[in-house]
Structures are given as C-alpha cells and as structure tokens.
Amino acid sequence: MKVLGVSGSPTKNSNTDALVKAILDATDAKTEFVKLSTIKVGPCIACMKCVCTNECVINDDFKWLSEKVMEADAIVVGSSTFYGAASAFTKAFIERLYSKRHVKLLTRGKLAATVAVGVAAEKMVAEWIGNALRAGGMEIVGSMTAKGTPCCFVCGPGETCNYTVWNAYSKELTGMDLGVEEAYKEYLEILPDNKPYAHGSAKFLKSYRSVKDEPDVMDEARRIGKLIKERIKN
Ligand SMILES: Cc1cc2nc3c(=O)[nH]c(=O)nc-3n(C[C@H](O)[C@H](O)[C@H](O)COP(=O)(O)O)c2cc1C
Numbered sequence: 001m002k003v004l005g006v007s008g009s010p011t012k013n014s015n016t017d018a019l020v021k022a023i024l025d026a027t028d029a030k031t032e033f034v035k036l037s038t039i040k041v042g043p044c045i046a047c048m049k050c051v052c053t054n055e056c057v058i059n060d061d062f063k064w065l066s067e068k069v070m071e072a073d074a075i076v077v078g079s080s081t082f083y084g085a086a087s088a089f090t091k092a093f094i095e096r097l098y099s100k101r102h103v104k105l106l107t108r109g110k111l112a113a114t115v116a117v118g119v120a121a122e123k124m125v126a127e128w129i130g131n132a133l134r135a136g137g138m139e140i141v142g143s144m145t146a147k148g149t150p151c152c153f154v155c156g157p158g159e160t161c162n163y164t165v166w167n168a169y170s171k172e173l174t175g176m177d178l179g180v181e182e183a184y185k186e187y188l189e190i191l192p193d194n195k196p197y198a199h200g201s202a203k204f205l206k207s208y209r210s211v212k213d214e215p216d217v218m219d220e221a222r223r224i225g226k227l228i229k230e231r232i233k234n
Helices: 015-026 062-071 090-102 120-134 180-184 213-234
Strands: 003-005 028-036 074-082 112-118 137-147 188-190 201-205
Touching: 003 015, 003 062, 003 120, 015 028, 015 074, 015 112, 015 137, 015 188, 015 213, 062 090, 074 090, 074 120, 090 120, 112 120, 112 213, 120 137, 137 213
Parallel strands: 003 028, 003 074, 074 112, 112 137
Antiparallel strands: 188 201
16 A cells, blocks of 8 residues: 655745655555655646646656556645645646546546645645545545745845735735735734835744644644545555
8 A cells, every 4th residue: 555745845844744744654554755846847738648648748757756646545745835826846746647637537546635834825725736636536535734934025034024925915905805814913913003015014923833843733634644544444
C-alpha cells in the first residue's frame, strides 16, 4: 500500500509540509513525500496530446511524478494560500493531472486528502484542490486547513505595515465582506488612524506561526492519516 504526499509550498520545512507529512506518517503505509518547488513541473500547455494517450508529452519531472501518482493508493496534496488561491506549484501539478483524465480516467478510485495553509482564504484553496482531484475520479477522504504565517506585502519587515491584506480587501475598498478582517484579527492590530494604503495603518501582533505548536491541528492531520489507513485496509 502506497501513499504519496505532494506539497506545493515553496517554503522550507513549511507548515504545509509538516501537515502533509503528519498525514503520511499516520497512514502506516509506504509513503513518499515530494516537494514541488524542488523539482520541475510546469503548467499544462493545452496541447491536448494526452487526450488519446493519457500521457503528457512535456518533458519534465511530471513524467516520474505521474508514475508515482499512478502507483499510489492515496495521495495527499497540500498547498500554501497565495493571492487567495493555490500556489503556482500546486496549480501546475493539478493541471498536469489532466493528462490522466481522458479515455480511461486513470486516477479513478484513488483516495485523496487535501491540506491548505493560509491566513484568510485557505478554505477556498483546500476546496479547490479537492474539486480538482474529484474531477479525476478520486475520493476525498479528508480535507484540512490551518492558519499560517502572515506574509509581508510591500513595505518590508518591521512592526507596522502600510499595505496589509486587511486594507487591500477591506469592506471599505471592495464593498464586500470577504472575511479578511476577521481572519486578520489574531495577527494585526488595526491602528486608530488606519486608512487604506496609508503607512502605519496596522501593527503585527503575531508573525511566525508553526502548526507543530498547535496540538489540535496536528491531531487533525493524524486523524486524516488514520482515515486513509482504514480505507486502504478495507
Ligand atoms: C506571494 C504570497 C501571497 C500570499 N497571499 C495570501 C493570500 O491571499 N491569503 C492568505 O491567507 N495568505 C496569503 N499568503 C500567506 C501564506 O498563505 C502564508 O504565509 C502561509 O503560511 C503559507 O503556508 P506555508 O508556510 O505552509 O507555505 C501569501 C504569501 C505569499 C508569499
């Protein structure tokens, strides 16, 4: 029994990596972890050559990675949240799985789990990955998200930020409540003279965050790993 973990987070030893690995460990299966930022998997070029062959013609690391996907009983796909979406590494990998979808729907019946780490929009990312894998006929056994490290946007490191996501996506500017204010409460204190795009509009309360310090989050990863284990057994 084999379980493949794929992380689309480019950060070394990231929270996404930690959660994907925790899920893999809990499966008690033969596992392998692949970090997409350390290999070369480019985006789909829509040449459609795979439509009849189920083989992608692009000559990069997807050639061997797709073999590992095909050998796996279950795959775990994790991503950071970048610009409200999956990382480009994750997106490219998912796009390339398109080659397995035609004629024979080769990934049908595989089990899968998804992980997304972010500050505000990670749920959308986990759902998106899940929908993409479902389109390949996979069954999503578990999906989890975790709060990560808020990124620095424009002004460089420091205690105050003049271009926070809170500002960029605030109700005041977008006319919509995207839930960003709520999500950032733990991370930022909005200063009294806050104005969108004004320097010193917010102060960081928390910067680095590790899921390894959050037992509930790690437990959820282990729970998903055990679910995969049970499902593979049956
Ligand atoms: C280019 C870039 C864009 C980002 N955009 C978002 C975003 O739109 N929403 C969000 O919640 N977090 C965003 N972040 C923050 C990351 O999601 C956050 O740092 C998360 O912890 C990354 O997970 P990882 O450390 O496991 O890779 C962004 C970070 C970077 C580097």
